[in-house]
Amino acid sequence: MEAASALIDGLSGEKIRWTEQCKEFKAQITRLVGDVLLATGFLSYSGPFNQTFRDILLRVIWEAELQRRRIPYTDNLNIITFLVDQAMIGEWNLQGLPSDDLSVQNGIIVTKATRYPLLIDPQTQGKTWIKRKEKNNELQVKVGDKETDVMAGFMFYITTKLPNPAYTPEISAKTSIIDFTVTIKGLENQLLGRVILTEKQELEAERVQLIEEVTANKRKMKELENNLLFKLSTTKGSLVDDESLIGVLQTTKSTATEVSEKLHVAAETEIKINMAQEEYRPAATRGSILYFLITEMTIVNIMYQTSLAQFLKLFDLSMARSKKSPVASKRIRNIIDYLTYEVFKYSVRGLYENHKFLFTLLLPLKINLERGFIKYNEFQTLIKGGAALDLKASPQKPFRWILDMTWLNLVELSKLSQFAEILNQISKNEKVWKVWFDTDAPEEEIIPNGYNDSLDPFCKLLLIR
Numbered sequence: 001m002e003a004a005s006a007l008i009d010g011l012s013g014e015k016i017r018w019t020e021q022c023k024e025f026k027a028q029i030t031r032l033v034g035d036v037l038l039a040t041g042f043l044s045y046s047g048p049f050n051q052t053f054r055d056i057l058l059r060v061i062w063e064a065e066l067q068r069r070r071i072p073y074t075d076n077l078n079i080i081t082f083l084v085d086q087a088m089i090g091e092w093n094l095q096g097l098p099s100d101d102l103s104v105q106n107g108i109i110v111t112k113a114t115r116y117p118l119l120i121d122p123q124t125q126g127k128t129w130i131k132r133k134e135k136n137n138e139l140q141v142k143v144g145d146k147e148t149d150v151m152a153g154f155m156f157y158i159t160t161k162l163p164n165p166a167y168t169p170e171i172s173a174k175t176s177i178i179d180f181t182v183t184i185k186g187l188e189n190q191l192l193g194r195v196i197l198t199e200k201q202e203l204e205a206e207r208v209q210l211i212e213e214v215t216a217n218k219r220k221m222k223e224l225e226n227n228l229l230f231k232l233s234t235t236k237g238s239l240v241d242d243e244s245l246i247g248v249l250q251t252t253k254s255t256a257t258e259v260s261e262k263l264h265v266a267a268e269t270e271i272k273i274n275m276a277q278e279e280y281r282p283a284a285t286r287g288s289i290l291y292f293l294i295t296e297m298t299i300v301n302i303m304y305q306t307s308l309a310q311f312l313k314l315f316d317l318s319m320a321r322s323k324k325s326p327v328a329s330k331r332i333r334n335i336i337d338y339l340t341y342e343v344f345k346y347s348v349r350g351l352y353e354n355h356k357f358l359f360t361l362l363l364p365l366k367i368n369l370e371r372g373f374i375k376y377n378e379f380q381t382l383i384k385g386g387a388a389l390d391l392k393a394s395p396q397k398p399f400r401w402i403l404d405m406t407w408l409n410l411v412e413l414s415k416l417s418q419f420a421e422i423l424n425q426i427s428k429n430e431k432v433w434k435v436w437f438d439t440d441a442p443e444e445e446i447i448p449n450g451y452n453d454s455l456d457p458f459c460k461l462l463l464i465r
Contacts, residue, residue: 034066034073035082042079047109047178048120051102051186083108086215090208095132098125100189106178110157113176118167119159123308126180127159182308184288191284191315196277198319199331203276206269214266217259224252279328283335285370287315290343293359293366297347300355306347318342340367374458378416382462386412398427401434409465418459425449 041062046054058079066073080089080101092107093099106126110117119126134155163181182190196203291311297304322338325331344363348356365382368374386394386408397407410426413419425448426433432448439445443464446452451463 031072031074034071035077037066037071038062038073038077039079039082042105043083043109043113046105047113047176050179050181050183051105054102054105080104080108083112092129092133095129096125097129098186098190099193100186102183102186103180103190106180109176109178113178115174115176116156116158118171118175118177119157119180120162120165120177121159121180122161122163123180123182124159124161125182125308126178130157130159184292187291187308188281188284188288191287192277192281194312194316195280195283195319195335198316199280200276203273206273210266210269210273214263217262221256221259224255227252280332283319283332283339286336286367287311287339289366289370290340290363293362294343294347296362297351297355297359300358301352304351304355311343314342314346315339368458378458378462381412381416382465384412385409385465395423399430399434401437402426413462416459416462418455419463422463 038058042054042058046057049057058077063073084104084107089099089104089107092104097103097107103125106119107129110119110126110130119130121127134157158175167175167177291306291308294304294306294311318339319335322331323334325334340363344360347359351359365374365379369376369379386405389408389411391397391404391408394408394411397404402410410422414422429448436442436445436448443460447455447460447463451460455463
């Protein structure tokens with residue numbers, strides 16, 4: 001009687017869980033076609049694109065097409081978790097693949113695409129990861145006069161350092177082109193990981209342990225369920241007489257409750273860890289801005305090239321040497337200040353004298369642009385002025401003393417809300433504006449028509465420019 005009661009009690013609990021799982025499995029089966037379409041489309045076509053355009057393909061274009069054709073799919077499908085498990089991602093990270101979403105997506109395409117991967121890899125992060133990943137295989141092919149047989153399972157990887165190569169349709173059809181180029185947001189996420197590893201090792205250790213526990217608990221639950229189903233299907237005679245079945249049932253029930261509680265705690269802990277990590281994001285953001293400023297200097301002179309590996313060493317060195325503080329906000333500020341100064345010193349020593357002023361100007365501009373102190377259209381006005389305008393298509397110049405280029409700059413400046421009336425004001429108040437224009441140091445004089453009081457320092461710089 002006790003055995004029967006235990007069996008009924010155990011199976012009643014399993015009935016609830018199995019009923020819920022059955023509903024979920026049916027829903028997954030219904031959505032499976034749409035999810036697989038999204039995944040195969042991602043593997044086939046998204047490789048050459050950056051993170052932003054990949055999101056547009058998945059979330060806007062393809063999901064809209066599935067809706068139009070009434071094909072069920074999972075809302076906001078996470079391609080990464082759908083195609084690969086966390087254990088594999090962790091293994092890739094240990095092999096040198098960065099942990100940001102773009103890099104993990106690239107890793108998925110490299111390993112799962114049916115065509116040979118062709119990596120656009122200016123910073124050689126993809127190449128470094130593949131060499132470490134395939135190191136233990138010890139497969140070597142010598143390209144020369146002698147033909148060498150290749151064993152089954154041989155993988156062929158192609159990489160290029162060219163940032164924007166142009167390939168023929170034939171190459172595109174035979175390879176899977178994957179863009180490993182580091183983006184400003186992707187690098188920010190990579191640097192955030194480095195900051196957390198240095199500054200909050202306990203957080204990273206807790207995150208890794210959390211992932212391992214969740215994976216182990218799910219695996220354990222799966223094994224117990226399989227064991228229970230095997231017992232139910234193979235037991236001879238009455239189920240009540242099988243004591244081992246009742247034991248497995250009780251173990252499964254208690255473990256399911258325990259795993260459910262642990263998963264709930266894990267979800268809450270993950271939220272707390274992510275919030276704690278975000279506190280250190282400003283340091284990663286500054287590092288990303290500084291690196292891309294350095295790379296942009298190659299536009300001025302191709303010799304001004306700095307490898308990402310060298311910059312990462314500088315970033316790690318700045319964290320190690322900057323002043324420590326128990327207060328997180330102060331510690332972050334110390335890292336940012338030290339890193340900014342170190343990057344400035346490192347960069348200017350390799351620049352020609354006339355380019356040092358350009359770098360010194362761009363550095364605070366880029367920082368203030370990211371902090372929101374400067375708007376992007378204001379930054380573009382400072383950099384380009386009216387160079388793209390046609391004098392004949394612009395409003396007529398009111399006075400001969402205004403140079404053509406100066407007038408075009410004013411026309412471009414008038415597109416900003418702060419200077420919407422500047423052209424009319426100059427036309428109506430020629431005398432005061434000409435006096436101000438002719439001074440040797442207009443930045444030290446009072447700007448006419450109340451602009452001296454209404455403009456912030458950067459907008460005054462735009463007007464003086």
